[in-house]
Amino acid sequence: MIKQLKPGLLVSLFLTVSSLALGQSYGKNGMVVCDNTVASQVGIEILKKGGNAIDASVATAFALAVTHPQAGNIGGGGFLVYLDSNGKSTTIDFREKAPLSASPTFFLDAEGNFVKGSNREGLKSVGVPGTVAGLYLAHQKYGLLPWKELIQPAVELAEKGVTLSWTLEQHAKDFKAGDYPDFLKNYFNNSLGKPTKQGETWVQKELANTLKLIRDQGKDGFYKGHVAQEIVSFMKANGGLITLEDLNKYEAIERKPVKGQYKEFEIIAMPPPSSGGIALIEMLNMMELANFDSIQFNSIEYVHLLAEAMRRAFADRAEHLGDPDFNPDMPVEKLTSKEFAQMRYKNIDFNRASISDSSKFGQLYDGQNTTHLSIIDKVGNSVSLTYTLEQSYGCGLGSPKLGFLFNNEMGDFNPKPSYTNSGWLIGTPPNIIQPEKRMLSSMSPTIITKNGKPYLIIGSPGGRTIINTVFQTILCVLEYDMPVEKAIAGMKIHHQWMPDEIVYETNLLSPDTRKSLENMGHSIRGVENLGRLMGIQIMEEQRVYKGTADSSSPDGGAVGY
Numbered sequence: 001m002i003k004q005l006k007p008g009l010l011v012s013l014f015l016t017v018s019s020l021a022l023g024q025s026y027g028k029n030g031m032v033v034c035d036n037t038v039a040s041q042v043g044i045e046i047l048k049k050g051g052n053a054i055d056a057s058v059a060t061a062f063a064l065a066v067t068h069p070q071a072g073n074i075g076g077g078g079f080l081v082y083l084d085s086n087g088k089s090t091t092i093d094f095r096e097k098a099p100l101s102a103s104p105t106f107f108l109d110a111e112g113n114f115v116k117g118s119n120r121e122g123l124k125s126v127g128v129p130g131t132v133a134g135l136y137l138a139h140q141k142y143g144l145l146p147w148k149e150l151i152q153p154a155v156e157l158a159e160k161g162v163t164l165s166w167t168l169e170q171h172a173k174d175f176k177a178g179d180y181p182d183f184l185k186n187y188f189n190n191s192l193g194k195p196t197k198q199g200e201t202w203v204q205k206e207l208a209n210t211l212k213l214i215r216d217q218g219k220d221g222f223y224k225g226h227v228a229q230e231i232v233s234f235m236k237a238n239g240g241l242i243t244l245e246d247l248n249k250y251e252a253i254e255r256k257p258v259k260g261q262y263k264e265f266e267i268i269a270m271p272p273p274s275s276g277g278i279a280l281i282e283m284l285n286m287m288e289l290a291n292f293d294s295i296q297f298n299s300i301e302y303v304h305l306l307a308e309a310m311r312r313a314f315a316d317r318a319e320h321l322g323d324p325d326f327n328p329d330m331p332v333e334k335l336t337s338k339e340f341a342q343m344r345y346k347n348i349d350f351n352r353a354s355i356s357d358s359s360k361f362g363q364l365y366d367g368q369n370t371t372h373l374s375i376i377d378k379v380g381n382s383v384s385l386t387y388t389l390e391q392s393y394g395c396g397l398g399s400p401k402l403g404f405l406f407n408n409e410m411g412d413f414n415p416k417p418s419y420t421n422s423g424w425l426i427g428t429p430p431n432i433i434q435p436e437k438r439m440l441s442s443m444s445p446t447i448i449t450k451n452g453k454p455y456l457i458i459g460s461p462g463g464r465t466i467i468n469t470v471f472q473t474i475l476c477v478l479e480y481d482m483p484v485e486k487a488i489a490g491m492k493i494h495h496q497w498m499p500d501e502i503v504y505e506t507n508l509l510s511p512d513t514r515k516s517l518e519n520m521g522h523s524i525r526g527v528e529n530l531g532r533l534m535g536i537q538i539m540e541e542q543r544v545y546k547g548t549a550d551s552s553s554p555d556g557g558a559v560g561y
C-alpha cells in the first residue's frame, strides 16, 4: 500500500484495483463504501491525508463521475446528510431545478395531452445541475483539505484513464453508434475501432479538462465561464432550455434534517425536496407499534405489514410532498409524528390487503440508476450522500467539448397537472413543474445514531424503491438485530401505493408465502433485485467500522483503514 498520495502512483494503484469489488471491509480509522472500488479508494486516500468525511465524500463523488458514468456525475444532483463528531447534523440539498422557462404544461401537446417519454428524453428533460454547487458548499462549510486536492484524483482518473470493468464492457456493448455523444466513442470503441473489453483503458480527455476548471475555479468553474458558456451553446443548438441565468442562479441549500426516533435510535434523514426522510420516518413510526416478537423476518405477516405501511406512506407522499420552497405549508411535522403513524397503523387489516384508491392518485416508477456513498472518518464525522442523473446515463446527451452527461431529472416532476390515472401518471399539485422548482426525489441518504453516536450510515439507488429498501435495511438492523451485511443481503419488497402491487425479489420469497399473500388480496410481481445498498455499521464495542457494499453492485467496494 502506498503511504503518500503521489499522482502517478495513485493512478497505477487504481488501475490494479479497478475491477476489484470489495463487498465487505473493516477499518479502525475510516471507511468509504460506494458503487466503485476505485472511487472508494480515492476517498480513503483523502482520509489518510488528514481529510475529514466531507473531504472524502467530495473526492469520492468526483471520482465516481469518472469511474461510474451511469450515475456518478457532475451533470446531475443529489443530497448529502452530515453528522459531525460533536453530534451536530445538517444536510446539503443539491437537487436539480427546473429552468426559468419551464411551465406546468412543459410536456403536453397542443391538445393538452402528456407526450409519453418527453419528460425523460432530449434536452428538455434536463434539470439545472446541482452536483458541483452542492459538493462545493459542503466543502466550504465543513471541509478541511484544499478543494484542489479533492478534485485532483478525478482529474487524473479521467486523464490517464480507468480500466473498464466487466459491467462497463456490458453497458458499452448496448450503445448503438450515434446514440451517444461523441465524447463517449472511446468508451464503446477502442483505438482499433473495435468494441471495448474489460481490462482496456478508457481515457476521458474532455471530462479531464472540465474537471480541471472546477478544480481551479471551484463552483464558478462550472456555473460561470467556459463550461457555462458551452452548456448554454449546446442547449441552444440542440433544443435545450438551460440559460446562463439558470446556471448563475443555481444555489445548493443547507437544510435542517428531518429526524425521527425508533426505540433508542435516532433517525437523521433528508427533508424535502426528498420524500425519502419523511416516508422513512412515517413507516418506522408505524413499525414501532407492531409486535415483532410474533412477526418473523420474511414471513407472510412481515411482508403484509411492510406492504401496508409502504402503501400508506406512499399515498401521503403523493398527496403532500414537493419542493419546500414552493410548498411552505407541507405537513412535515404531522407526517413524521407518532400520533399520525398511530392513525395510519390503526386501519391496517392484518388478514387482508387494503385497496389503493386509484381514483385519487397514481405513482410512477422512475429511474433506477442513482448511486450512494457512505463515509465515516477517524473521529466519527459521518456522511451519507446519494446523487443521480435520474436514469442510467441520464438523458444520454452532453456537449462534445465538456465530456459529461446531463441528467433527465425533469421526469421526476408530475407531468400533467390535475391528471392522475391508475397506471403511472400523477398530477397532484405539490410536484407540478414550475420555473426554478426542485423536483420531488426518493433519494434517502440516512444516518442512525445510538446514544448520540453514529451507528448506521445507509443509502441506495433505485428510484422509488430507494425509500423502501433503505427502510427495510434499517428495520432489519434495529429491530431484528441483523448485522449490516445480512440486512443488506436480506429479501426486500417494494409497494408504492399505485400501481397496487407488491414487488419482491425472486428466489428470496417462498412460493407458499407468495400464495398466501395472493390469498390475502395482494397482487405480487417478482423482480431480480431491489436496491444496491451501501452501508457502514459502527461497532462500538469492537471499536471498528464495518462497511458493506451490496453484492448487487458489481464494481462496488467497501474500503477501510
Ligand code: GLY
Residues within 6 Å of the ligand: 366, 367, 370, 388, 389, 390, 391, 412, 440, 441, 442, 443, 463, 464
Ligand atoms: N431520480 C431519482 C430520485 O431522485 O428519486
